[in-house]
Amino acid sequence: MITDHLSVLIIAVGLLGAFFTPIIGLIRKEMCSLWASFIILLQFLISIFLLYQVIIAGNISYWLGGWEPPWGIEYAVDLLNAFVLVIVAGICFSVSIYGRKSLGFEVPDKELPLYTLYILLTTGMLGIVVTGDIFNLYVFLEIGSLAAYALIAMGGRHSLTASFNYMIMGTVSASFILLGIGYLYVMTGTLNMADISALLPSLYGRPVILVAIALLVVGLSIKTALFPLHTWLPDAYTHAPSAVSAVLSGTFTKVGIYALIRVMFTVISPSYVIETVPVMSILSWVAAIGILAGSLLAIAQYDIKRMLAYSSVSQIGYIFLGIGMANKLAMTGGILHILSHSLMKVGLFMVAGAIIYRTGIRNIYQLKGMGKKMPYTMAAFVIGALSMIGIPPTIGFASKFYLAWGALGAGEWVFVVVILLSSLLTAVYFWRIFENAFFGVHEDIKKDEAPISMLLPILAFAVITVLLGLLASLPIGIIEQWVTGVLP
Amino acid sequence: METVTSFGPGLAVLVSLIGAAMILIFGRYPNIRESISIIAGIIKFGIVASMIPAVMDGKIIELKLWEVLPNLPIMFRVDAFGLLFGLIASFLWIFTTFYSIGYMRTLKEHAQTRFFFCFAMALSSAIGIAFSANLFTLFIFYEILTVSTYPLVIHIETRDAMSAGRKYLLYLLTAGIFLLFSIIAVYHYTGTTDFAPGGILAGKGIPVNMLYLLFITFMIGSAKAAFMPLHSWLPSAMIAPTPVSALLHAVAVVKVGVFTATRIILYIFGIDLMKETGLALAMAYFVAFTIIVASLFALTHDNLKKRLAYSTISQLSYVILGVVMLTPAGITGGMLHILNHAFMKITLFFCAGAIIVASGKEKISEMNGIARQMPLTMIAFTLGAIGMAGTPPMAGFISKWYMLIGSVEIEQIPLLFVLLVSTLLNVAYFAPIIINAFFKEPDKELSYKEAPLFMLIPLILTGIISLVLGIWPDEPLAIVRIAVQSLTGGT
Numbered sequence: 020m021i022t023d024h025l026s027v028l029i030i031a032v033g034l035l036g037a038f039f040t041p042i043i044g045l046i047r048k049e050m051c052s053l054w055a056s057f058i059i060l061l062q063f064l065i066s067i068f069l070l071y072q073v074i075i076a077g078n079i080s081y082w083l084g085g086w087e088p089p090w091g092i093e094y095a096v097d098l099l100n101a102f103v104l105v106i107v108a109g110i111c112f113s114v115s116i117y118g119r120k121s122l123g124f125e126v127p128d129k130e131l132p133l134y135t136l137y138i139l140l141t142t143g144m145l146g147i148v149v150t151g152d153i154f155n156l157y158v159f160l161e162i163g164s165l166a167a168y169a170l171i172a173m174g175g176r177h178s179l180t181a182s183f184n185y186m187i188m189g190t191v192s193a194s195f196i197l198l199g200i201g202y203l204y205v206m207t208g209t210l211n212m213a214d215i216s217a218l219l220p221s222l223y224g225r226p227v228i229l230v231a232i233a234l235l236v237v238g239l240s241i242k243t244a245l246f247p248l249h250t251w252l253p254d255a256y257t258h259a260p261s262a263v264s265a266v267l268s269g270t271f272t273k274v275g276i277y278a279l280i281r282v283m284f285t286v287i288s289p290s291y292v293i294e295t296v297p298v299m300s301i302l303s304w305v306a307a308i309g310i311l312a313g314s315l316l317a318i319a320q321y322d323i324k325r326m327l328a329y330s331s332v333s334q335i336g337y338i339f340l341g342i343g344m345a346n347k348l349a350m351t352g353g354i355l356h357i358l359s360h361s362l363m364k365v366g367l368f369m370v371a372g373a374i375i376y377r378t379g380i381r382n383i384y385q386l387k388g389m390g391k392k393m394p395y396t397m398a399a400f401v402i403g404a405l406s407m408i409g410i411p412p413t414i415g416f417a418s419k420f421y422l423a424w425g426a427l428g429a430g431e432w433v434f435v436v437v438i439l440l441s442s443l444l445t446a447v448y449f450w451r452i453f454e455n456a457f458f459g460v461h462e463d464i465k466k467d468e469a470p471i472s473m474l475l476p477i478l479a480f481a482v483i484t485v486l487l488g489l490l491a492s493l494p495i496g497i498i499e500q501w502v503t504g505v506l507p
Numbered sequence: 508m509e510t511v512t513s514f515g516p517g518l519a520v521l522v523s524l525i526g527a528a529m530i531l532i533f534g535r536y537p538n539i540r541e542s543i544s545i546i547a548g549i550i551k552f553g554i555v556a557s558m559i560p561a562v563m564d565g566k567i568i569e570l571k572l573w574e575v576l577p578n579l580p581i582m583f584r585v586d587a588f589g590l591l592f593g594l595i596a597s598f599l600w601i602f603t604t605f606y607s608i609g610y611m612r613t614l615k616e617h618a619q620t621r622f623f624f625c626f627a628m629a630l631s632s633a634i635g636i637a638f639s640a641n642l643f644t645l646f647i648f649y650e651i652l653t654v655s656t657y658p659l660v661i662h663i664e665t666r667d668a669m670s671a672g673r674k675y676l677l678y679l680l681t682a683g684i685f686l687l688f689s690i691i692a693v694y695h696y697t698g699t700t701d702f703a704p705g706g707i708l709a710g711k712g713i714p715v716n717m718l719y720l721l722f723i724t725f726m727i728g729s730a731k732a733a734f735m736p737l738h739s740w741l742p743s744a745m746i747a748p749t750p751v752s753a754l755l756h757a758v759a760v761v762k763v764g765v766f767t768a769t770r771i772i773l774y775i776f777g778i779d780l781m782k783e784t785g786l787a788l789a790m791a792y793f794v795a796f797t798i799i800v801a802s803l804f805a806l807t808h809d810n811l812k813k814r815l816a817y818s819t820i821s822q823l824s825y826v827i828l829g830v831v832m833l834t835p836a837g838i839t840g841g842m843l844h845i846l847n848h849a850f851m852k853i854t855l856f857f858c859a860g861a862i863i864v865a866s867g868k869e870k871i872s873e874m875n876g877i878a879r880q881m882p883l884t885m886i887a888f889t890l891g892a893i894g895m896a897g898t899p900p901m902a903g904f905i906s907k908w909y910m911l912i913g914s915v916e917i918e919q920i921p922l923l924f925v926l927l928v929s930t931l932l933n934v935a936y937f938a939p940i941i942i943n944a945f946f947k948e949p950d951k952e953l954s955y956k957e958a959p960l961f962m963l964i965p966l967i968l969t970g971i972i973s974l975v976l977g978i979w980p981d982e983p984l985a986i987v988r989i990a991v992q993s994l995t996g997g998t
Contacts, residue, residue: 405654408680410650410651410653410654410683411575411646411647411650411651412575412647417575417576420576420687420691421576423687423688423691424691424694424695427688427691427692427695428695435688439684439687439688440684442680442684443677443680443681443684446676446680450673450676454669454672457658458658458661458664458669459664459669461617461664488575489573489575490573490575491575491576492573492574492575492576492577495576495577496577499577
């Protein structure tokens with residue numbers, strides 16, 4: 020049955036698709052973006068089906084080439100992978116629709132490399148999520164990263180430096196990760212995650228394992244732009260083409276966080292990283308500082324994309340905080356925030372891209388009258404921003420509720436204050452845009468909406484933000500089930 | 508008590524949401540747009556009113572929608588107290604709609620579609636709050652209310668308005684955060700956020716210090732009630748168009764604040780716990796301070812709307828004062844005052860708006876002799892002002908009377924004095940307005956006339972109703988009694 024092979028198909032489809040993109044582009048350049056959307060749609064459908072399968076039939080384990088793990092490579096899908104797969108594929112698909120116009124405007128005449136890289140980026144990220152082999156994870160991480168460096172570099176003049184900067188940081192991070200994996204391999208003699216996790220307990224206490232953990236944590240923190248290792252992110256997101264910023268903010272950092280959760284909580288056992296070596300508690304404090312610092316830095320920005328980038332730094336802090344507290348509620352909140360933040364931030368970046376597409380304006384103080392010029396786009400912006408602030412009934416509220424509850428339940432008063440206070444700071448930097456875009460202009464401004472192929476994904480994200488906010492029990496149910504299985 | 512399930516409360520919220528959507532759709536046709544507002548208002552009031560018989564029979568109407576978060580559903584429950592507030596808000600919306608049409612069209616205000624849209628959203632949230640069965644539902648509407656009233660506050664979009672708007676948000680969003688914290692804490696300790704007449708916090712083994720903390724965060728969370736020192740957003744918000752000040756800052760928003768505070772005091776903490784911990788008495792003196800000081804502040808303001816705003820701050824604290832007396836008489840007085848104050852204060856604001864529209868005057872010192880030009884408006888104003896002071900036969904007297912009894916019942920004579928002194932202060936800040944208007948000679952020949960009928964009729968009607976409520980208070984009293992009975996078990 021073909022359904023048995025879905026977990027490898029999701030990768031195979033992407034790799035083949037990327038391979039054929041230039042060939043299709045040689046025949047007709049305009050076909051590239053359609054082809055990319057089609058390939059990623061296939062991946063999206065597969066990911067939904069995988070999630071469905073995991074929910075009704077339990078975890079999936081696929082052996083590549085029929086080689087039994089730990090000798091062969093295993094693709095292991097449980098609730099967490101499947102959940103992240105759907106998010107990543109869904110976002111990549113929507114942005115590919117959006118990007119047809121947006122990328123065509125910001126990166127003209129480069130369809131061939133652009134869409135090849137875009138599919139590779141998507142596939143790399145999906146690969147990180149789907150694999151059960153830690154070295155395979157590294158390989159996909161590199162595929163995704165290389166595609167990301169190149170995509171960012173396509174954004175114009177400043178983007179080259181931004182991309183180079185990111186590449187240096189990214190390479191340092193990759194080296195750390197590779198070293199960490201190498202140490203684990205040296206100690207256990209295996210690269211299969213389940214196998215490592217079975218062999219590790221007898222080795223705890225060896226300094227090598229500690230070093231491996233440290234390397235992995237630092238490496239993945241750079242990839243996910245955890246404050247203060249975020250320095251590559253603002254430049255990269257600001258200068259990348261808008262569609263690329265959207266995709267990276269919504270998925271790439273999230274995939275890094277996924278990898279961290281995977282390594283810390285299933286490869287290494289939770290009790291070790293929580294109690295024996297307080298990695299998680301250190302992470303949560305760093306995250307708390309990051310939340311505030313990110314928000315404050317965002318307030319200081321006037322370029323809309325740069326502001327959104329710093330806002331990402333802050334929001335990633337939320338996710339880390341939830342994971343770092345490592346109790347069931349906070350962890351649920353943290354993982355839910357992966358979903359919420361992806362939805363909100365991708366939507367917001369797409370709006371920023373639409374504004375740039377229509378007017379070229381990036382400075383938020385020049386947005387006067389934008390509410391009349393692009394009413395639907397800006398309405399979507401309001402919804403996304405309110406969700407960032409955590410106003411119910413949006414998905415952002417649901418994750419913030421769980422994070423605050425988890426912090427309160429653990430008696431972490433400082434974190435409660437940080438989580439709630441940051442909502443206010445978030446309100447400050449978004450409200451400047453509201454004030455400028457909606458108020459203070461009385462004369463009639465001609466409506467000049469974004470083209471429909473950009474508007475539809477934007478509106479879809481806004482609607483989903485609210486709908487999922489009203490039905491937050493659904494994702495929470497999935498996440499809680501996974502968390503309960505992992506945390507003691 | 509018997510519980511019945513009905514779609515009533517859900518529909519009541521939904522009507523104005525649909526109305527809001529239609530207002531946006533028909534934004535380009537002012538007449539259709541305003542008809543939608545009026546029709547939605549009437550239907551809404553009809554739905555709310557249709558629930559009166561069941562509630563008067565001692566039934567409770569419930570509607571459980573879906574669970575937004577696990578175990579935290581959106582749920583409505585109409586009890587006597589909620590019904591009372593729902594009735595006030597939906598009834599006065601109809602009046603305010605007429606009044607707004609007159610106000611906005613006479614002044615040729617911009618962005619009227621946005622105005623009516625936000626108004627409808629705000630009303631939906633107010634009704635949602637009135638009928639919320641748990642803190643979680645209440646919070647959702649509480650936040651929507653904050654966001655949807657913001658464009659109304661800054662309607663004129665001047666620099667002053669924008670900074671007033673920022674202040675408004677700063678206070679109310681901060682309040683929202685405190686409320687959210689309190690709700691999460693309640694849920695964490697008790698596993699529920701449902702309102703229950705005896706309270707839900709008692710007997711859950713919550714440390715006393717935590718209870719104190721919770722009470723404080725809850726009260727900061729109800730900053731919409733404008734207790735001092737969290738009041739200063741309200742006078743700033745007076746920069747909004749007068750219909751907004753009238754309905755939102757005399758009825759919907761601030762009443763949502765006191766309504767929430769009352770729900771928390773009586774239905775989350777519960778009478779017994781409030782007594783045991785001594786929180787009730789502390790709160791009583793805390794709000795007594797607000798009553799007096801806000802009245803003193805009112806004296807110092809020459810801008811009529813600002814003076815009314817401080818009067819509102821003072822009067823809102825009456826409600827809380829009555830409630831924290833925790834005796835049947837006190838609670839009756841407090842709940843009844845929500846109703847009475849609503850009618851009296853909306854009359855006063857309507858009058859202030861009518862004066863602005865007809866003469867452009869906002870300062871009391873400039874209002875010499877205006878009763879000659881606008882006799883009906885000023886008569887209505889006088890009715891409202893007398894009621895504020897608590898003089899019979901106006902509605903304000905009834906509620907104040909119950910509170911006086913309450914203060915004697917709990918043997919807190921200082922509170923009795925507070926109520927009496929406040930009456931004097933009310934006279935002190937309202938009398939000059941009335942004297943100026945009726946008896947002083949105008950500085951120069953006045954040429955304006957009464958405001959348009961769209962504005963005049965609502966304000967006369969609300970003025971008359973606040974008189975009628977003073978003479979025949981039986982109907983509202985009956986509703987309040989049911990609420991009080993379920994709380995105290997006695998009469």
